[in-house]
Amino acid sequence: MAKAKLLIAGSIAFDDIKTQRARAKGVIGGSASYAGIAASYFALPKPVAVVGTDFCAKHIAPFKKRGVDLSALEVKKGRTFTWAASYDKDFKTARTLATHLNVFENFMPVLKARDRRADAVFLANISPALQTAVLDQLSPRPRLVACDTMNLWIERNRAELMKLIKRVDVLFVNEAEVRQLTGNYNLIKAGRAALKYGPRIVIIKLGPNGSMLVTKTELCQMPPFLVEEPLDTTGAGDSFGGGFVGFLAGVRNWADIKNLKRGVAAGTVMASFAIESFSITRLAGLSKKEINSRISQYAAGLRI
Amino acid sequence: MAKAKLLIAGSIAFDDIKTQRARAKGVIGGSASYAGIAASYFALPKPVAVVGTDFCAKHIAPFKKRGVDLSALEVKKGRTFTWAASYDKDFKTARTLATHLNVFENFMPVLKARDRRADAVFLANISPALQTAVLDQLSPRPRLVACDTMNLWIERNRAELMKLIKRVDVLFVNEAEVRQLTGNYNLIKAGRAALKYGPRIVIIKLGPNGSMLVTKTELCQMPPFLVEEPLDTTGAGDSFGGGFVGFLAGVRNWADIKNLKRGVAAGTVMASFAIESFSITRLAGLSKKEINSRISQYAAGLRI
Numbered sequence A, B: 001m002a003k004a005k006l007l008i009a010g011s012i013a014f015d016d017i018k019t020q021r022a023r024a025k026g027v028i029g030g031s032a033s034y035a036g037i038a039a040s041y042f043a044l045p046k047p048v049a050v051v052g053t054d055f056c057a058k059h060i061a062p063f064k065k066r067g068v069d070l071s072a073l074e075v076k077k078g079r080t081f082t083w084a085a086s087y088d089k090d091f092k093t094a095r096t097l098a099t100h101l102n103v104f105e106n107f108m109p110v111l112k113a114r115d116r117r118a119d120a121v122f123l124a125n126i127s128p129a130l131q132t133a134v135l136d137q138l139s140p141r142p143r144l145v146a147c148d149t150m151n152l153w154i155e156r157n158r159a160e161l162m163k164l165i166k167r168v169d170v171l172f173v174n175e176a177e178v179r180q181l182t183g184n185y186n187l188i189k190a191g192r193a194a195l196k197y198g199p200r201i202v203i204i205k206l207g208p209n210g211s212m213l214v215t216k217t218e219l220c221q222m223p224p225f226l227v228e229e230p231l232d233t234t235g236a237g238d239s240f241g242g243g244f245v246g247f248l249a250g251v252r253n254w255a256d257i258k259n260l261k262r263g264v265a266a267g268t269v270m271a272s273f274a275i276e277s278f279s280i281t282r283l284a285g286l287s288k289k290e291i292n293s294r295i296s297q298y299a300a301g302l303r304i
Helices: A031-039 A057-065 A128-137 A151-156 A158-165 A175-182 A187-195 A236-249 A257-274 A288-302 B031-039 B057-065 B128-137 B151-156 B158-165 B175-182 B187-195 B236-249 B257-274 B288-302
Strands: A005-009 A013-018 A023-029 A044-048 A050-052 A074-076 A082-087 A094-100 A120-123 A144-147 A170-174 A201-205 A211-215 A219-222 B005-009 B013-018 B023-029 B044-048 B050-052 B074-076 B082-087 B094-100 B120-123 B144-147 B170-174 B201-205 B211-214 B219-222
Touching: A005 A031, A005 A128, A005 A236, A013 A094, A023 A031, A031 A044, A031 A057, A031 A236, A031 A257, A120 A128, A120 A236, A128 A158, A144 A236, A151 A158, A151 A175, A170 A175, A170 A236, A175 A187, A175 A201, A187 A201, A187 A211, A201 A236, A211 A257, A219 A257, A236 A257, A257 A288, B005 B031, B005 B128, B005 B236, B013 B094, B023 B031, B031 B044, B031 B057, B031 B236, B031 B257, B120 B128, B120 B236, B128 B158, B144 B236, B151 B158, B151 B175, B170 B175, B170 B236, B175 B187, B175 B201, B187 B201, B187 B211, B201 B236, B211 B257, B219 B257, B236 B257, B257 B288
Parallel strands: A005 A044, A005 A120, A013 A082, A050 A074, A120 A144, A144 A170, A170 A201, B005 B044, B005 B120, B013 B082, B050 B074, B120 B144, B144 B170, B170 B201
Antiparallel strands: A013 A023, A082 A094, A201 A211, A211 A219, B013 B023, B082 B094, B201 B211, B211 B219
16 A cells, blocks of 8 residues: 655754753754654655755755655755754753754745645644645645644744644644643643644643543543653654654544554654654664564553 | 452551642541552451541441451550641642651551461551561561552661562552652663662552553553542552552462553552542442443553
8 A cells, every 4th residue: 555645844953952961963853854754654754844055965865765755845045944952851841042943934835736735734843824834735635634833832823823723633732732722730621621622632742651642532641652761852742743643644544542542652652762862863764673563562561 | 259368557547638629627548548448349458557546436437338357456545647738739749737646656566466467468658667567577478568658768767668678579659759769860760770679560650640560571651540630649659559459469470460560450540539539538439340440441541
């Protein structure tokens, strides 16, 4: 069976990351990078993003190797978006040290006719304006529309974000974001409140504690895939989203609870790989066997 | 089959609890109360504890109704141990407002010959000296010896506690305790370090995020049973321990990973009931059907 077509709107960045044990400079980051590589093991991802002229062959290589379709990538004169951050010892908070939007500043995606049709779209973390612009250009509406967001947009672009959320099937948020978005401290209530904004499914990412799946009829918390020594948690949420959406992009009854849970398992496992290295290094070098082995291990761990 | 005999060393107390939404005064609390009632659905629990002369018929009633054997309970002239605490909105921290040891102050359990033989013993949270005294009197050694502890004993009675831990099969700790005990911030490493102190199994209780099971060969995180609106989380850990040990007290191959996970499921579900009311009210009024229904629901939620 041909792999499903998955459009991914998001950022491609150069990251400077400092953890308590090590650091990395100028490595590939951004929501579309992590999500695209994670999804590539299950679907045919096509990032809709912008890079600068400093994004060269060695940066393109890992995407190409993973079969990520870069034909919708815009290359703009200037420098690629950069982000610098440092983490505390438990990776609970990423402290942003610097953000340079560079070519991202005036980016407005215009899709070619051939890029407007996809089985699924993942509106990964970028501004709601860009997410909306991408969704508006898709025709027909993909069978599965998922979006992620962050505290910045909830704070500054709430109206735009709420309009977008109304149109998506799956909303990804972390604990702090769902509380901020809904004003509910209690996560179950917050998840249910977020459902009322429109999405059929809300997935609350719980970092080291897995994730919570909330639908109108189902509620369950899924554990993490335990990683003894995370090296860098940057992109964990993007990889989770990419794995989840990638896995479900080709599944007809994707909203079936069994399939949703399998999607969560795929996302959880992809996130577990992502945090074992800086950047997309570990994530981009996996074999299907390694992935299936972790998914089986995860499922077996849950069997009681 | 006759139910297994389970000795539970711990406290019986009168609690004053204040949460963000309600309060309760002079209600039954204490580690042996919660653990005993939780275990009563799976085994024959016999608390080894002390109460004052103010512990009267109405306090005894719920234990009797649940078939908890109170024949090893010591009644001492004076007042029962009391504890007053308040919780913040997410039940993350219980702030102790007052502790009156009362009859507990000079308590030293002396077991009658008939109380020295049991299938299992749960050394619930009391001082390591008392836990050790109880364990020393058991003969033959029960097939399953489990213990719980808290920050106070780790800080003040470390040497005694370490000696005790060496002799137990199962150690229950929460996140803060296992970090304090081992000096490892990373929970997986902390769990593995705690294993080296002697127990075959370390269970790290993660509060709203379930628990982590660590053995020499296995490592898995089990999710919580989600409760939308916890009323009072006092005794959740004790109920978890009581459910776990009660469930496994009568299981020959209790150390088998499948059985351990079923024990965790039983403990998780008992904790979920415990937090739905103040005191042991909800926990003491359950039907076996309600419990089995939650255990099935929990297991089904995990099936992918």
